Amino acid sequence: MIHLKNINKSYWIGKEEVPILHNINLSIEEGEYVSIMGPSGSGKSTIMNILGCLDTPTSGEYILDGNSVLSRKENELSKIRNEYIGFVFQNFNLLPRLTALDNVQLPLVYAKVNKKERKELAIDALTKVGLKDRVNFKPTQLSGGQKQRVAIARALINKPKFILADEPTGALDTASSEQVMNLFTELNKEGVTIVLITHEEEIAQYAKRSIFLRDGAIIKDERRELHAR
Amino acid sequence: MLDNLKLSFQSIFAHKMRSVLTMLGVIIGIASIIAIVAMIEGQKESLKSSLVGTGNNSIAIMFQSPEAAAMGGSDMVMMGGGEEDPPDVIPTITDEQLEEAKVPDLVKSIAVFYQNYTQAYHLNNLSDSELYAVDDKYFSIFPIKMLEGRKIAPVEHKNGSQVAMINEATRDALFPEGSAINQVIELNKVPFRVVGVYADEKSEEDNMFMMDAGMGKIYLPKSAWPHLGSFNDIPQVLVQAYHSDQLEEAGQVVADSLNSQLPATSTWQYSIPDLQQIMEDINEFNQAFTLLLGGIASISLLVGGIGVMNIMLVSVTERTREIGIKKALGAKRSVILWQFLTESAVLTSIGGIIGVLVGLGGAKAISYFAHLPFAAPVPAIIGSVVFSMAVGIIFGLIPSMKAAKMKPIDALRYE
Numbered sequence A: 001m002i003h004l005k006n007i008n009k010s011y012w013i014g015k016e017e018v019p020i021l022h023n024i025n026l027s028i029e030e031g032e033y034v035s036i037m038g039p040s041g042s043g044k045s046t047i048m049n050i051l052g053c054l055d056t057p058t059s060g061e062y063i064l065d066g067n068s069v070l071s072r073k074e075n076e077l078s079k080i081r082n083e084y085i086g087f088v089f090q091n092f093n094l095l096p097r098l099t100a101l102d103n104v105q106l107p108l109v110y111a112k113v114n115k116k117e118r119k120e121l122a123i124d125a126l127t128k129v130g131l132k133d134r135v136n137f138k139p140t141q142l143s144g145g146q147k148q149r150v151a152i153a154r155a156l157i158n159k160p161k162f163i164l165a166d167e168p169t170g171a172l173d174t175a176s177s178e179q180v181m182n183l184f185t186e187l188n189k190e191g192v193t194i195v196l197i198t199h200e201e202e203i204a205q206y207a208k209r210s211i212f213l214r215d216g217a218i219i220k221d222e223r224r225e226l227h228a229r
Numbered sequence B: 001m002l003d004n005l006k007l008s009f010q011s012i013f014a015h016k017m018r019s020v021l022t023m024l025g026v027i028i029g030i031a032s033i034i035a036i037v038a039m040i041e042g043q044k045e046s047l048k049s050s051l052v053g054t055g056n057n058s059i060a061i062m063f064q065s066p067e068a069a070a071m072g073g074s075d076m077v078m079m080g081g082g083e084e085d086p087p088d089v090i091p092t093i094t095d096e097q098l099e100e101a102k103v104p105d106l107v108k109s110i111a112v113f114y115q116n117y118t119q120a121y122h123l124n125n126l127s128d129s130e131l132y133a134v135d136d137k138y139f140s141i142f143p144i145k146m147l148e149g150r151k152i153a154p155v156e157h158k159n160g161s162q163v164a165m166i167n168e169a170t171r172d173a174l175f176p177e178g179s180a181i182n183q184v185i186e187l188n189k190v191p192f193r194v195v196g197v198y199a200d201e202k203s204e205e206d207n208m209f210m211m212d213a214g215m216g217k218i219y220l221p222k223s224a225w226p227h228l229g230s231f232n233d234i235p236q237v238l239v240q241a242y243h244s245d246q247l248e249e250a251g252q253v254v255a256d257s258l259n260s261q262l263p264a265t266s267t268w269q270y271s272i273p274d275l276q277q278i279m280e281d282i283n284e285f286n287q288a289f290t291l292l293l294g295g296i297a298s299i300s301l302l303v304g305g306i307g308v309m310n311i312m313l314v315s316v317t318e319r320t321r322e323i324g325i326k327k328a329l330g331a332k333r334s335v336i337l338w339q340f341l342t343e344s345a346v347l348t349s350i351g352g353i354i355g356v357l358v359g360l361g362g363a364k365a366i367s368y369f370a371h372l373p374f375a376a377p378v379p380a381i382i383g384s385v386v387f388s389m390a391v392g393i394i395f396g397l398i399p400s401m402k403a404a405k406m407k408p409i410d411a412l413r414y415e
């Protein structure tokens, strides 16, 4: 479903080209649960941004669901993100002025789903992440773990092809982390493809496949038949 | 769209102080427009009603030379110079003529009267007075309130009796002590008997505070006019219409009817004042004023608009992350564009509405303290709100486009 071919990414600091990703080749199939690991600065977030159609590589090819993505215009990319991808960020990225319910509804607003259906789906999603009783809370009235679960509900609501989670437990304590990770495991069992970015070995253990990055290159790609828990 | 409006109000109310300061330019601009327009409108209304008497739906018809008629017919507008002498014999208007001119459902009443100016005497007392030689119909158009005595009786109107009704000012001048009723006064050395005293239109307060309690005014029967030695006076005609919007039509009908009875050789004709012309003169004067006002308003709106643009740029920067999140979740450029355009337009529209209220309040206060007329200028109010919304959209365009064009990755990374 996801195919990255010979992806290179450089930044220009002034006139100097700083290469970040080197010749990345990566395929992820439907239903997989992949973790991308590596030390800080190794390029994990950069890959995630490319996968999420938020950023474009300097060279290479990205085929998503059989279609080349890189030649698309900005508005088309918005549509792809809206339909194919659910995002979960380390810092939650909820809109502070909206309630949990409204935050979760946002992707449906952009997909032009009508109000009534939107609300029903959002309540379902919040119920699924165990926040049925926090529907009208604003982000400031929620704990970190709860915020991240709202973000997961938001990522799920459009029934995306895959969920991209960049350090989803980075700002959470152990208990909340466990809760969030169990949620991902459960979703994966239901068939949702998950790409998890982390630098914590323990968190990566939840995934069925681990990709190791170092200095912008893939150094290891291993599958676990029996994953923890 | 509704969600956008809701969000706009939320973010505007989230920064109340900032929003009000931003709106200040728009508020001042709109308030000054509304205040000045309200004053001009009020002036216009009162001028119009003083010219044509909208209060009682009446219009004055004038018998005048062709040149005078061509100049718009208003004595106010035309100040002497080149005025032709009246014809040697001015045809009198008969009751039959009036009956004929009275078109049903249009003309309610026609009053013909003569007007002159004289000095009235009683013993050694003197009063400068305006004389009005009228008939009963005159009082159906301009009712008066009797203070003493009675009105001139119909039979006195018919017979040309030498009787008079005087106003308070005349009474006070001629009869400082004692009653005026049944006393004889001299007008042009001709004796008239006072049958009644009527109230001045002025209010009690005005009489109390002003030494000069107004002009003397005396009513006589029209039929008694010849006794004063005036034979060839120009008749004044007042036409009362049923509806104020038919004023000109009614006046024209009566003027035409009277003209058709004039001798074919008469160059002088009856005509109504050209209200259009008078209004145009007033408008011309107001236009200069409006131009000045427009200048002030556009400068303050320009400054206000730049203020809005500035604050919107700040707002866009502050909400870079929000924009990034929305784009990541699938918001297209237009969604972001409209969000900020709406916010900017709502901001200035609120400013416009506040400006209208402030302007109306200001105009009301000025008109109250300066005793000037006031009228709420509805088109200007609507125009102002629409215009302030347009200011918001125009000056919000650049910040909104900046927001819409942000790359999602840059917006998300923004700290």
Ligand SMILES: Nc1ncnc2c1ncn2[C@@H]1O[C@H](COP(=O)(O)OP(=O)(O)OP(=O)(O)O)[C@@H](O)[C@H]1O
Pocket: A011, A012, A020, A038, A039, A040, A041, A042, A043, A044, A045, A046, A047, A199
């Ligand atoms: N906008 C940018 N301009 C220049 N260099 C950048 C930019 N964004 C990222 N980099 C560089 O790219 C490299 C990889 O960054 P990236 O964010 O992908 O690392 P990461 O693996 O996610 O690290 P962490 O675990 O700390 O989040 C870093 O060395 C960083 O300095």
Ligand SMILES: [Mg+2]
Pocket: A044, A045, A046
């Ligand atoms: Mg990172």
